[in-house]
Amino acid sequence: MAGFRSLAYQVRDARNDRALRRHSLRRCLERFAPYGHRATWWHLCDRHGIAPEDRGADPLRLVAALEELEDARAVWLEYERQFAERRRREKYHGLRRPEWAWGGSGDAVVRCADPWVRPEGALGEVLRRLVRALESEPGTACPVCGERELRWPEGAAASAPVGPWEGAWAWDGPVCGGCGIVVPRPALVDLPAPRRSLADVPAAGAA
DSSP: OOOHHHHHHHHHOTTSOHHHHHHHHHHHTTTOBTTOHHHHHHHHHHHHTOOTTOTTOOHHHHHHHHHHHHHHHHHHHHHHHHHHHHHHHHHHTTOOOOTTOOOSOOBSTTOBSSTTOOOSSOHHHHHHHHHHHHTSOOBSSOTTTOOOOEEOOTTHHHHSOSSOOOTHHHHEEEEETTTOBEEEGGGBSSOOOOOOOGGGSOOTTOO
């Protein structure tokens, strides 16, 4: 399976036809898509004047979109590197691993709840704002746009687990009413998601 760098090389390779170069860019999003695959693709198309279904897109536009994606990826990889180093130091000193620790996959790190509603600006700048928030004291507003209207998606209470927060539940927070991202919980002050109590869970065999 080709990695991100190999696919990026195919996007830049002038010997490849336009369809292959576009396809390679789409496959790059399988390795890194900070808004989620669909939202990131639409973002890049909007920013660089690429018709989403155009298999013969201008190679210069494809490369420009790739460069924006690469910049954002570099920002996030550096954050992951520093996070890993910090955790090693903390473990050496016997500090407990935080429940919200990022798993390191790089996929949808600042997911958009609705692919049509996305932050303004380049991906790299959006991730820089997020990283600054993650490395600072938690706040009460969206780390990307500063909006204070944060709402949990409808049905979150019914689907939230009863036990301790783990995995995606420890990362995904409320949706920003401004830019539409799912705000990572570590960027916010202690803000428990709506969830069921044990009393709300139907007993076995209950109607």
